[in-house]
Amino acid sequence: MRLTKEQRAENHEKIVKVAAKLFREKGVDGVGIDEIMAAAGLTHGAFYGHFPSKTALTAEAGAQALAESRLAQRRAAQESQLPFVGFARFYLSDRHRDAPGGGCAVAGMGADIGRQDDEVQAVFSQGMEAAVDELAAQLPGPRDVARRDAIAKYASLIGALIMARSVGKTPLSHEILDTVRQKLEAEG
Amino acid sequence: MRLTKEQRAENHEKIVKVAAKLFREKGVDGVGIDEIMAAAGLTHGAFYGHFPSKTALTAEAGAQALAESRLAQRRAAQESQLPFVGFARFYLSDRHRDAPGGGCAVAGMGADIGRQDDEVQAVFSQGMEAAVDELAAQLPGPRDVARRDAIAKYASLIGALIMARSVGKTPLSHEILDTVRQKLEAEG
DNA sequence: ATATATAGCTGACGAACGTCATAATAGGAG
DNA sequence: CTCCTATTATGACGTTCGTCAGCTATATAT
Numbered sequence: 001m002r003l004t005k006e007q008r009a010e011n012h013e014k015i016v017k018v019a020a021k022l023f024r025e026k027g028v029d030g031v032g033i034d035e036i037m038a039a040a041g042l043t044h045g046a047f048y049g050h051f052p053s054k055t056a057l058t059a060e061a062g063a064q065a066l067a068e069s070r071l072a073q074r075r076a077a078q079e080s081q082l083p084f085v086g087f088a089r090f091y092l093s094d095r096h097r098d099a100p101g102g103g104c105a106v107a108g109m110g111a112d113i114g115r116q117d118d119e120v121q122a123v124f125s126q127g128m129e130a131a132v133d134e135l136a137a138q139l140p141g142p143r144d145v146a147r148r149d150a151i152a153k154y155a156s157l158i159g160a161l162i163m164a165r166s167v168g169k170t171p172l173s174h175e176i177l178d179t180v181r182q183k184l185e186a187e188g
Numbered sequence: 189m190r191l192t193k194e195q196r197a198e199n200h201e202k203i204v205k206v207a208a209k210l211f212r213e214k215g216v217d218g219v220g221i222d223e224i225m226a227a228a229g230l231t232h233g234a235f236y237g238h239f240p241s242k243t244a245l246t247a248e249a250g251a252q253a254l255a256e257s258r259l260a261q262r263r264a265a266q267e268s269q270l271p272f273v274g275f276a277r278f279y280l281s282d283r284h285r286d287a288p289g290g291g292c293a294v295a296g297m298g299a300d301i302g303r304q305d306d307e308v309q310a311v312f313s314q315g316m317e318a319a320v321d322e323l324a325a326q327l328p329g330p331r332d333v334a335r336r337d338a339i340a341k342y343a344s345l346i347g348a349l350i351m352a353r354s355v356g357k358t359p360l361s362h363e364i365l366d367t368v369r370q371k372l373e374a375e376g
Numbered sequence: 377a378t379a380t381a382t383a384g385c386t387g388a389c390g391a392a393c394g395t396c397a398t399a400a401t402a403g404g405a406g
Numbered sequence: 407c408t409c410c411t412a413t414t415a416t417g418a419c420g421t422t423c424g425t426c427a428g429c430t431a432t433a434t435a436t
Contacts, residue, residue: 003413004403011414027303029217032393045396046414054394100302106351111299114288114353115215121356128355151351151367156340159347163294163339165302167316168309179339191383192433199384220423233426234384242424 012050014040019061020068024108025101028058028116059120062113065105066127070134072103083138084153085185091157092181097164097173106154107161140188156180200238202228207249208256212296213289216246216304247308250301253293254315258322260291271326272341273373279345280369285352285361294342295349328376344368 003011018039022031033054034044051057073087080086090096091104100108106128113124136143136150160180164173191199206227210219221242222232239245261275268274278284279292288296294316301312324331324338348368352361 008413025303027215027217027300029215030303033395034392043415044394045416048395049413106354107299109299110350110354111295111297112215114350115213115218118356121354122358125355125358125360128351129360132360148367148371151348151364152344152371155347155351155364155368156344157347158350159343159345160339162298162302162346162350163316163343166294166298166309167313168306170310170313172313172317172320176339176343179336180343183336183340196383221425222422231385232424233386235424236426237383 011040011042011046015042015047015050015057016060016064019057020065020105021101023058023061023112024065024103024105028109028112055117055120058113058116059123062105062109062120062124063127065109066124066131069103069105070127070131073131073134077138082188084135084188087135087138088153088157088181088184092160092164092177092184094174094177097161097177100165104158104161106158107165110158111162153184156184199228199230199234203230203235203238204245204248204252207245208253208293209289211246211249211300212253212291212293216297216300243305243308246301246304247311250293250297250308250312251315253297254312254319257291257293258315258319261319261322265326270376272323273376275323275326276341276345276369276372280348280352280365280372282362282365285349285365288353292346292349294346295353298346299350341372344372 015036019031019036022036022039025031033047036057037044037047047057051060072090076087076090077083078086080089096103113121132147132150132154135154136146139146139149139153141149157180160176164176167173167176203224207219207224210224210227213219221235224245225232225235235245239248260278264275264278265271266274268277284291301309304312320335320338320342323342324334327334327337327341329337345368348364352364355361355364
């Protein structure tokens, strides 16, 4: 049952997209090949026609998740006069906290990527660099200042989201999101 | 081969300590009961005499890891006149980045805890509350201001560490740690 | 001193893990 | 139009997962 090159490419892309979602939702070690392939509408045996190993998929899925995150960042930035404020409001919202599968790649699978081998981390590093660049371009000041600002703002966002998720739906969770959001809004 | 109550309690504590370390190093889903028990010097079968399930251990290990983190925080704070600066310097050091097993519980297993059930998250929430309280006590200003400051600072630290770990040993990793450290030192 | 309760060890369970032959099938070259 | 080749699905592999029953041995209670 051979498929066209187009269909094959579509299947490949589908696997990566589904994996990027599931990895963020359940963690890299929390999902099996079987579940990923089933969610992509294929059987688990077909996996190794597309990827040599789960590690290879992890690298591609990490890059995909980061690319999706950048897209969401761009979209959220357009919903406010101050681009970063719009992004921060979305990032620290309840909706984002409760939907890791479609959310920030670093908050969702960053900790897992930190445990992968060097090649996977290198791919992730490139996507992160692109995200930092993109945020820095939206911030005022000279380039190097904007870049440092972008890194610091990312760290605040990511840390706050992971903290808020780890304490479940407690009052503390809201307090963390609100506190950091207000601080970032005040800074501009 | 029944043991004394003391030995049983020691074994229990050893299992929790070892799990708190391994969970931070490899992730909750990255370690099995077998590996934990072997590291504690026992066999896997003895596990269910101590815990009803892996989930129950995850809750205890999460609390233990947070308690250890608070201890390390207290110690690092004493190495500088400004308590928080000493803590931040340790937190954002290469040593801490490369030793997740003995480091911050939130950065190491926070993302995993976010995927656990409510009871585990509730236990983790208590430990986090204690950590926030402790840091707030070291910061100047009225209590509510210090508390918000503590939350914001934690978010920056945790986010920076997770970012730095996820990009491996790249220049970007150092840049993230340095940037956030300098910013926090400048803020005091 | 004897009996009982309880600790850890052994071994096993079904399920899922990552991986890989092999078989079946249809696109693409001739 | 036919054959080759590429690509997916089938099914199985050895391992490890979380979990538990049964055994052995010993600390504790009587």
